[in-house]
Amino acid sequence: MNEHQSNAEQLILQAARKVFIEKGMEGARMQEIADEAGINKALLHYYFRSKDKLFQAVFLEAFQKFLPQIEMLINSELPFIQKLEIFINNYITIIIENPYIPGFILHELAQNPQRMAELMKNQVVVVPEFLAQLQQEIKNGVIKPFDPRQILINTLALCIFPFVARPIIQAVFFSDNSENYNVFLEQRKVAVYNFIRSAIFIEKP
Amino acid sequence: MNEHQSNAEQLILQAARKVFIEKGMEGARMQEIADEAGINKALLHYYFRSKDKLFQAVFLEAFQKFLPQIEMLINSELPFIQKLEIFINNYITIIIENPYIPGFILHELAQNPQRMAELMKNQVVVVPEFLAQLQQEIKNGVIKPFDPRQILINTLALCIFPFVARPIIQAVFFSDNSENYNVFLEQRKVAVYNFIRSAIFIEKP
DNA sequence: ATTTGATTTAACCAACTGGTCAAAAGTAAA
DNA sequence: TTTACTTTTGACCAGTTGGTTAAATCAAAT
Secondary structure, three states, X not given: OOHHHHOHHHHXXXXXXXXXXXXXHXXXXXXXXXXXXXXXXXXXXXXXXXXXXXXXHHHHHHHHHHHHHHHHHHHOOOOHHHHHHHHHHHHHHHHHHOOOHHHHHHHHHXXXXXXXXXXXXXXXXXXXXXXXXXXXXXXXXXXXXXXXXXXXXXXXXXXXXXXXXXXXXXXXXXXXXXXXXXXXXXXXXXHHHHHHHHHHEOOOO | OOHHHHOXXXXXXXXXXHHHHHHHHHHXXXXXXXXXXXXXXXXXXXXXXXXHHHHHHHHHHHHHHHHHHHHHHXXXXXXXXXXXHHHHHHHHHXXXXXXXXXXXXXXXXHHOHHHHHHHHHHHOOOOHHHHHHHHHHHHOOOEOOOOHHHHHHHXXXXXXXXXXXXXXHHHHHOOOOOHHHHXXXXXXXXXXXXXXXXXXXXXXX
C-alpha cells in the first residue's frame, strides 16, 4: 500500500472538487473525475456510492468554506465599520483563492433551490441580531437610514460579483493582459470597503 | 398550413428560450424543448441544425436584451447622476421581467469564455469615453475619486446580484413569503440608486 | 386530380452516461 | 504459505442523448 493508493479517497475528492466546481453537476462526468484522480471509474462508486453523493460532499465543503466569515460579519458584536473592514478583506481574499466557488454555488443553488435548501438548513446563520445591530447604529446616527437587508446584500454583491462575472469584465477592461485582473481584484479589497463606508457612514463634523 | 404549424420556428425558439435559460446548455434536453414546443424532436433539427445552433440563437437574443441600457449608461453624455438613475431603474425593471437571464449568461460565459467572446465580439461596447467622463466629473469635484472601473462594476453588481443569488437570499430573508421578495426587488430600484449616489457624489454645501 | 415543394413525423442509430459485478491484486495476520 | 480481508480493475449493462432518415402529410399551383 503506497501513499499514492492509500489516500485514494482524498485523490477522488480533490479531482471531484476540480471537475464539479469547473463544470457543475450537469457538466461533470464521472469518467473525467476518475481520469483526473488517476484511478478507475468503478473506484469512485466504491468510495462514494453515486455521482450525487460525491457532488454533495464537494458542494457542502465548498459552501462551508465561505460560511465562517459571513458568520463573523453577522454575529460579532464589533461596531459595524470594523466588522465590515475585516469581513471584506478576508472574504475577497478567500474568493481570490477559490475564484470559481461562488459561481458554482450560485448555479447549483439556482438549479435546485429546494434540495440545496435542505443541504444547507443545518448551516443556517441567524440574521435578526445583525439587522437589529444595524438598526441601532442607524438610530445612534452612525449609519445612514438604509434598509439593513439591502446593506448586507450590497456588501455580498460587491465582494462576489467580480468573480462571477470575471470573463466579461476581463474582456472589457483587461483583454490585453489578464494578469491585471488580479491586481484589480486586490485593489477591490480597499475599494469596496471605501465605497460602502462612503455610502452608509455619516461623517462626524 | 394553420397558424400553429406555420410559426413552428417561433414555437421552437420560445420553448428553447425557456428550457435553455432555466437549465443551461448542459442541462437542457432537445426532447424537453420539443415537448415544450408541442412538436416532434426531429423538427428542431429541421429548423435549427443542431443543439448548438439553437443555443446560439437563444444566447445572443438574451444577451442583446440587456445591451441597450448598458450602452445608454456608457455612451450617453448626460451627467452621470442622471444617467445612473435612469439606468438603474430601467435595468432592474428589465431583469425583474427576465430574472433568470443574468444567471444564464454568466454561467455560460464561465463555461466557455473564449467561445462566448467570439459570439459577443460584434456586440462590444466602447468604454474609454465613459471612463473619461467619470474622470472629468471627479476632476470637477462632482464625484469622489473612485476608480471609474470600480464604479461601473459596482453598479452592475448591485443591480444583477440579487437575481443571481435569489434562492439563498430568499431562504434567509423571505422564507415565509416569497412574494415579499418581489417587493424587495422593487424597492431596490431606488435603494441601489441612493446607495451609489451616497457613495460617490460629493454633497455641495 | 396531379404535381411539386415544403413541413412533420415515427422509427432508428451510434455514442455516451452513471452504475454494477465478478475477478484480480494487494495487505497483513496466523 | 495460507487465510481473510480490503482495495482496484476491466468488462459489461441499461438508459439516455443528440442527431439522421425515409416516409408520410400538407399546401398551393398546374
